[in-house]
Amino acid sequence: MGKNPSNLTADEIFDRQVHRIGRATILTCIILALSIPLMAAVVFGIMPPIGPLISGIITVSSFMIPLSIAEILSFYPILGASGLYISYTTGNIANLKVPCAAIAMEAAEVKPSTKEGDIISTIAMAGSVIVCELILVAGVLLLVPLSGCLQNPLLKPAFDQILPALFGSLGAYFILKNYRLAVIPLVFGILFSIANLNTAIAVPLGVFISIFGARVLYKKGLIKA
Amino acid sequence: MNEYLEIANSGYFYLWGAVILLVIMIQAVLFTRLAWKEGKRIGLDNKRMLKGLRAGMVSAIIPSIPIVISLVAMSAVLGVPFPWIRLSVIGSAPYELLGAGIGAESMGVESLGGTGYTELVFANSVWVMTIGAMWSGLLVFFFLKRIKKQYKKIENRDPDWMKIITGAAFFGVICVFLARPVTAGGLPLITVISGAVLMTGCALLIEKFKIKWLREFALPISMVGAMVSAVIFAGILS
Numbered sequence: 358m359g360k361n362p363s364n365l366t367a368d369e370i371f372d373r374q375v376h377r378i379g380r381a382t383i384l385t386c387i388i389l390a391l392s393i394p395l396m397a398a399v400v401f402g403i404m405p406p407i408g409p410l411i412s413g414i415i416t417v418s419s420f421m422i423p424l425s426i427a428e429i430l431s432f433y434p435i436l437g438a439s440g441l442y443i444s445y446t447t448g449n450i451a452n453l454k455v456p457c458a459a460i461a462m463e464a465a466e467v468k469p470s471t472k473e474g475d476i477i478s479t480i481a482m483a484g485s486v487i488v489c490e491l492i493l494v495a496g497v498l499l500l501v502p503l504s505g506c507l508q509n510p511l512l513k514p515a516f517d518q519i520l521p522a523l524f525g526s527l528g529a530y531f532i533l534k535n536y537r538l539a540v541i542p543l544v545f546g547i548l549f550s551i552a553n554l555n556t557a558i559a560v561p562l563g564v565f566i567s568i569f570g571a572r573v574l575y576k577k578g579l580i581k582a
Numbered sequence: 583m584n585e586y587l588e589i590a591n592s593g594y595f596y597l598w599g600a601v602i603l604l605v606i607m608i609q610a611v612l613f614t615r616l617a618w619k620e621g622k623r624i625g626l627d628n629k630r631m632l633k634g635l636r637a638g639m640v641s642a643i644i645p646s647i648p649i650v651i652s653l654v655a656m657s658a659v660l661g662v663p664f665p666w667i668r669l670s671v672i673g674s675a676p677y678e679l680l681g682a683g684i685g686a687e688s689m690g691v692e693s694l695g696g697t698g699y700t701e702l703v704f705a706n707s708v709w710v711m712t713i714g715a716m717w718s719g720l721l722v723f724f725f726l727k728r729i730k731k732q733y734k735k736i737e738n739r740d741p742d743w744m745k746i747i748t749g750a751a752f753f754g755v756i757c758v759f760l761a762r763p764v765t766a767g768g769l770p771l772i773t774v775i776s777g778a779v780l781m782t783g784c785a786l787l788i789e790k791f792k793i794k795w796l797r798e799f800a801l802p803i804s805m806v807g808a809m810v811s812a813v814i815f816a817g818i819l820s
Contacts, residue, residue, distance in 0.1 A: 376727055389602045396594060416688065418714065443610070449649060452645055469745070472624055479617040482613075507651055518769060522774075563754040563758040575742075582742035
């Protein structure tokens with residue numbers, strides 16, 4: 358802060374540009390998204406009465422604020438700063454950004470939590486955003502024929518089971534590589550699932566327990582970086 | 583029948599969706615360019631970065647399908663453009679329907695799109711969903727710099743421990759999603775096992791036989807295989 362730009366190291370200049378691009382684009386998207394209900398009010402004259410509006414906003418905010426804080430803290434070590442800007446602009450983090458970043462770092466043979474890893478996962482996440490947004494546009498344009506195909510009774514089990522297919526594949530690959538780190542979160546993941554805990558709570562809780570467990574193992578010298 | 587759907591499907595919202603899409607694409611291009619330049623500076627060659635980009639893009643294709651399925655499901659109640667926008671910007675399907683439901687309930691309406699779901703109730707759903715989704719973006723906007731500093735402190739104190747935090751956080755996330763189908767049993771469990779077996783096969787090919795290009799395609803290959811097995815077993819089980 359307050360440093361002359363010429364005194365900054367190359368790393369600091371990069372960090373600064375990450376924040377600049379990230380903050381400008383995320384704020385633009387928030388404003389554009391907020392314009393939608395405003396547009397409904399101004400263009401179409403539909404504005405809900407103030408009482409229910411405020412009560413709805415309070416209800417949703419009362420759980421979205423604490424959950425978002427816990428989630429951001431959980432995803433930061435996995436995705437890094439640029440990854441978090443991309444992730445919180447477009448969403449779909451656990452089911453899209455995290456798998457794409459992890460696989461891309463394997464493909465490019467770089468390690469997570471290094472500068473190289475950060476670069477590759479940023480590029481991979483940006484690429485995944487482009488693909489996902491184009492597929493969504495195709496979904497909007499082809500909504501009618503597509504919904505027929507997605508409801509096809511023969512193919513329906515395949516579409517219903519995409520998330521199990523994703524996490525089975527992803528889990529096997531990374532757990533085989535580092536099973537010691539995976540035992541504790543897997544056990545708790547299963548307990549959460551039996552207790553039918555909502556994913557929004559289970560994810561940050563799972564991350565917290567996993568890090569806590571890793572701390573114990575690390576202190577005892579059972580795992581190494 | 584439902585008059586609010588005429589408003590919900592108006593061209594204005596489609597246009598707005600296109601504007602938002604443009605900003606998202608600009609962000610993706612700007613970050614790619616910035617990371618690419620920085621990658622070159624620290625000695626990553628184009629070939630490796632291209633591999634990373636390709637792997638990210640190829641791996642995104644199949645996991646995007648459930649998002650389109652949510653779009654189809656939500657469009658019946660909320661029209662097409664608004665769910666499209668919500669799923670494009672800071673979206674996740676389970677939250678979106680919850681937000682829409684809270685918006686309706688605060689207006690005293692029980693079911694989405696059912697009787698009494700007027701244009702005002704629709705507007706309330708839209709407000710509640712938008713503001714609910716906005717928080718995480720705002721928190722990132724205001725606090726990410728500070729969060730980064732805190733994690734940087736941990737890293738400076740003990741870089742090895744920071745690497746382990748990264749791994750542990752990653753497993754914390756994927757194990758929650760992995761555990762659901764495992765405890766559900768039946769077809770989800772069969773699909774998880776098929777995916778795991780196929781991916782292990784790919785990993786063996788990569789490591790033992792040095793088939794390096796497979797790294798980029800291992801995820802879609804084992805996912806499609808697992809989905810095919812879901813279709814086959816659904817036929818056997820029924």
